[in-house]
Amino acid sequence: MLNEERNRALTQIGPGAPMGAVLRRHWLPIGAVSEFDGKNVRPARVLGEDLVLYKDLSGDFGLIERQCPHRRADLANGFVEAHGLRCSYHGWHFSGQGRCLAMPYEDIAAPELAFRDKISIKAYPVRAHAGLLWAYMGDAPAPDVPNYEPFTWPHGFRQIVFAELPCNWAQCQENSIDPVHFEWAHANWSVRLRGETGPYSARHVKVAFEEFDHGLIYKRIREDTDEANDLWTVGRVALWPIGMFLGDHIEWRVPIDDTRTLSVTWYFQRMPQESEPFEQASVPHWYGPVKDENGAWITSHVMNQDFVAWAGQGAVADRSRERLGKSDEGILMMRRLLFKDIERVAKGEDPKAVVRGGGIIALPVVERERHTESRTRAEMLAHPLMRRNFLRYPYQAGQPETVRAALWAAAGVREADLSP
Numbered sequence: 001m002l003n004e005e006r007n008r009a010l011t012q013i014g015p016g017a018p019m020g021a022v023l024r025r026h027w028l029p030i031g032a033v034s035e036f037d038g039k040n041v042r043p044a045r046v047l048g049e050d051l052v053l054y055k056d057l058s059g060d061f062g063l064i065e066r067q068c069p070h071r072r073a074d075l076a077n078g079f080v081e082a083h084g085l086r087c088s089y090h091g092w093h094f095s096g097q098g099r100c101l102a103m104p105y106e107d108i109a110a111p112e113l114a115f116r117d118k119i120s121i122k123a124y125p126v127r128a129h130a131g132l133l134w135a136y137m138g139d140a141p142a143p144d145v146p147n148y149e150p151f152t153w154p155h156g157f158r159q160i161v162f163a164e165l166p167c168n169w170a171q172c173q174e175n176s177i178d179p180v181h182f183e184w185a186h187a188n189w190s191v192r193l194r195g196e197t198g199p200y201s202a203r204h205v206k207v208a209f210e211e212f213d214h215g216l217i218y219k220r221i222r223e224d225t226d227e228a229n230d231l232w233t234v235g236r237v238a239l240w241p242i243g244m245f246l247g248d249h250i251e252w253r254v255p256i257d258d259t260r261t262l263s264v265t266w267y268f269q270r271m272p273q274e275s276e277p278f279e280q281a282s283v284p285h286w287y288g289p290v291k292d293e294n295g296a297w298i299t300s301h302v303m304n305q306d307f308v309a310w311a312g313q314g315a316v317a318d319r320s321r322e323r324l325g326k327s328d329e330g331i332l333m334m335r336r337l338l339f340k341d342i343e344r345v346a347k348g349e350d351p352k353a354v355v356r357g358g359g360i361i362a363l364p365v366v367e368r369e370r371h372t373e374s375r376t377r378a379e380m381l382a383h384p385l386m387r388r389n390f391l392r393y394p395y396q397a398g399q400p401e402t403v404r405a406a407l408w409a410a411a412g413v414r415e416a417d418l419s420p
């Protein structure tokens, strides 16, 4: 339980909010490089700030304030130059560092005033990494963009999946340290959604939580597994501060503002031996719907089931009215560490998991060999989980046909290979 004041401290992330200051000390994935194959500019609301994300004619990305400082035109309607973005209303031109590079009429009419030197715009650095676009909205010097080990795995078909959720980021992230929900929100609820009343999943009999440099690990034993199982010996990862890592994918809950969250997933699928060496020229991205055409929540896929749970907690979960049990010990650890981060940042220190001068970040991986070992196409098609993953994107509804076709082409898989 958190009183209302502590709940606000945990959840609010706008400019000036203590937790906002913590998240601003991390690089956050806010988009996909492939979004800019067909466009140059789009609006981006991140941590309660209205911004525009663009790719200029040199191929550099920028993230600047959305309203033009001249007369507040929307820079999402701007156009890119060799360097930076130009407002389409009167042509004021801004660099990716926020300098005003040109004011076409003022530069002619009153060059002696050097008006443009007096104007700047809020600007944040953007980096492309692993097909994602990362933004850093905190004080300099920026840390490293995290290079998680799965980003370096070879021969993978990757895709990036987004969804917009009408609730606060923290309740989404608390799900990253919640082992018991798998049994209910996924396994058993899926049974009921199919119209059946059983059999239900094996029950959790023991859970444990541990801290490590890049987050928290949870471990579980169910009635059907024991202490020798990967889920106990390796565990799964709540990736600090807004992610979850589950072997073949990382999910981030990126705050749009205090009551909306962008779910960002980076998914890796190992290609068969016959496709090696496999280099993916561009990582495709797509937005998954969260509701169907009748306005009902989609519940067919794992992450959609999570989304329903999170949104159902309210725009901002009222933690003054929750009743936590033994299963929630990881959630208490997560909150404690986040509050500690607030204190560290207030003292001018780096929060947990900020990387400076580091290399590849190794993470605990359940069934690592499934992602890193070479297998023939026939072996993959004979593996139930790998076969399922070819058949459909497992985590979220709405994968476009073009992405599935690209996956099948990359793997040399045909429809007939997957028919029962």
Ligand code: FES
Residues within 6 Å of the ligand: 068, 069, 070, 071, 072, 073, 087, 088, 089, 090, 091, 092
């Ligand atoms: S409003 Fe942007 S240049 Fe005038």
Ligand SMILES: [Fe+2]
Residues within 6 Å of the ligand: 175, 181, 182, 185, 186, 302, 303, 306
């Ligand atoms: Fe889940």
